Amino acid sequence: MIYTQSPLAIALFVSFVLFVLGLSFYLARRTKSAEGYYAAGGNIHWFTNGIAFAGDYLSAASFLGICGMIATAGYDGWMYSIGYLAGWMVALFLVAEPMKRLGKFTFTDALDSKFNSKGIQLAAALSTLIVSVFYLIPQMVGAGVLVQPLLGMPHWVGVVIVGIVVTIIVATAGMASTTYVQFFKGALLLIFTTIVVIGVLSRGLSTAPDQGGTKDYHQFQSLQATISGDGTLQVPGYAPVRDWQSGPYGEAGFVKLSQDGVDKIWKVEQSASGVTLEETLYVKTMHDGTKLYNGSTKEEGQFFPVGHIKELKMDGKEVAQTGAVGPLAYLSALQESTIVLWGKKYVMEGDAKTVVYYQKPTPGSRMLRPGLKFKVDNASGTDKFNFISLMLALFCGTAALPHILIRYYTVPSQAAARKSTIVGIAAIGFFYILTLFLGIGAMTSGVINLTDNNMSAPLLALSFGVVLFSIISSIAFATVLGTVSGLIVAASGAVAHDLMDNFLGMKMTDSGKVMAGKITACVVGAIAIYLGIVFEGMNVSFLVGWAFAVAASANLPAILMILFWKQTTAKGVAASIIVGLVSALGLILISPDMYVRYGLLPSEAPIAFNSPALISIPASFLTLILVSLMTRKQPELDAASESANA
Amino acid sequence: MGHGPAVKLGKDNAASYKTRLGIYMFILYTCVYAGFVTINAVNPSLMQNVVLGQTLAVVYGFFLIVFAFVLAIVYNQLCNAAERRMNS
Structure with missing residues (x-):
């Protein structure tokens, strides 16, 4: 992520540090004994x-x-x-x-x-x-x-x-x-x-975390794919992919697609209704230590901030946003909803190591109880x-x-x-x-x-x-x-x-x-x-x-x-x-x-x-x-x- | 540099009462905390059950925090009363 520095932040920070130092010097004059120190x-x-x-x-x-x-x-x-x-x-x-x-x-x-x-x-x-x-x-x-x-x-x-x-x-x-x-x-x-x-x-x-339209939020895409008779993965707008289930990405449940010279990695979800590809984020570290964020340099800003609700419910009804709520109503609504959390997998491709972050839609009630980080379910x-x-x-x-x-x-x-x-x-x-x-x-x-x-x-x-x-x-x-x-x-x-x-x-x-x-x-x-x-x-x-x-x-x-x-x-x-x-x-x-x-x-x-x-x-x-x-x-x-x- | 307190403390006749009280309250809170850890370790899906509109995990978590504060206040009141009674 790219951060922009604010003069206000710098001014506040410097003021606080100076205040703290001033206070120290003032109190130092009263500290003469070991009890004082x-x-x-x-x-x-x-x-x-x-x-x-x-x-x-x-x-x-x-x-x-x-x-x-x-x-x-x-x-x-x-x-x-x-x-x-x-x-x-x-x-x-x-x-x-x-x-x-x-x-x-x-x-x-x-x-x-x-x-x-x-x-x-x-x-x-x-x-x-x-x-x-x-x-x-x-x-x-x-x-x-x-x-x-x-x-x-x-x-x-x-x-x-x-x-x-x-x-x-x-x-x-x-x-x-x-x-x-x-x-x-x-x-x-x-x-x-x-x-x-x-x-x-x-x-x-809200299901659209754009802070009331004031901030862009990257809409993560889903693509519908089909598998042809010879096993090739067909994705509209992309070249067909052969042997997509083998290789380091295929074995980890991902597929790499290229467009305009930029690689994107997608999570493959197979179900009775077909194959869906969900957009991921990734960081690829080359053998010389340089890093690519979603196929681009960090400065290009293609590694997006994340965090959104997939399906929001309040009092049993699906809504787009809740408006202002109290603390208990806030947690109740979350407990009924589905939130997109993010999983992480490591993929080695020759000398290059890629960390792939993929979406994990999770019921709110599951998120509001232990077990997503600590292994407590079916635990050894x-x-x-x-x-x-x-x-x-x-x-x-x-x-x-x-x-x-x-x-x-x-x-x-x-x-x-x-x-x-x-x-x-x-x-x-x-x-x-x-x-x-x-x-x-x-x-x-x-x-x-x-x-x-x-x-x-x-x-x-x-x-x-x-x-x-x-x-x-x-x-x-x-x-x-x-x-x-x-x-x-x-x-x-x-x-x-x-x-x-x-x-x-x-x-x-x-x-x-x-x-x-x-x-x-x-x-x-x-x-x-x-x-x-x-x-x-x-x-x-x-x-x-x-x-x-x-x-x-x-x-x-x-x-x-x-x-x-x-x-x-x-x-x-x-x-x-x-x-x-x-x-x-x-x-x-x-x-x-x-x-x-x-x-x-x-x-x-x-x-x-x-x-x-x-x-x-x-x-x-x-x-x-x-x-x-x-x-x-x-x-x-x-x-x-x-x-x-x- | 010797040991002993940094400030001079008077004799506290309520010390042994406060120590006993502290041990009982510690045992009480430890049991409630151990219950929380045990449910999570043994039957974590129980924590997903909805109680009073929240998951049991949220209710139990809030209870542990609020209960800590309530016990602390009760302990302080009892200690104050004992100090007044025994040190007067």
């Missing part, structure tokens, strides 16, 4: 902190990834919303108040509060660093995706801009400026996504394992994310920690309800770019005008800024406070500790910029799911067992963190999805599942229990040694 002095108001929770949590994955996934796979994308929100119940009911009670600056503080153990300090700091860095990658990749339509700059420029701005924010004022950036961003995101959803409902549903044991494991990772991951946990230290009391979590749940839950309408709005408004569904929500906003697009894109960019800031504070706390100060015992003055944190922020920022460029093109949600699984496996068993099992020992905690980290990372690295990224076949992977949580979380719990039981102090021995010393 790492925990914003512990005096943030609970409501501000609650909205900042939403700002921290609603990252590029939530805003861009979930909306894009709903736009292309329906309800399965919303499963992420449900799982992410459910994870907050673990945070509220089990973790919020004890974290506030036990910790000071970092998640390691809370784990180590009872033990003062070097093993815990090292393991928890490493876990914080690794989880933060993995969570940073998709945010940086998301920034790169955004700058292309917003500023007309290449991916790496977006990554570098985010990296530099965020490092300045964090290195100047730490948690205080990060909190206020999150607050503004979280509030703006909620307000403007609500406006877009009101727009979606006011516009209603492995498929079910994969699905349950992912839902477990989403449920357990939230309360184990270091950048979320450190937010509990910014408020003055346990009650404030609890209240800010509730404000966070309200804001995040409301946003996740909106994601369903944003995703479906994109699905039915002809705005989806099939080569990159991450842009579905901003492109839906563009269908309402460039002003809304500019604001939404700037907020999306700010989303990345805010989340990355929080992650860098968490990572710098892990290095400067947990490793340098506690583990290595380096004696530093208070200002020295702040300086160490700032230097770490710069180094982590540089690493994040590098990784953001290296991982260009990698799926944002995939990486976030990875971070959740690692966080849940490494951190959650330790947090919960320290709080609720009195026999937990320091060695047990350290061992469970390491086992959780290594098993989750190891299983991900040998998973079928990773084998595809190595350029190998998924069937060659030694394991058949992609989501490790269902193995790594129990393994981490089990390790903690076993090691604790083996290393606990024997009461009789203690008593004997006490009497001997007396």
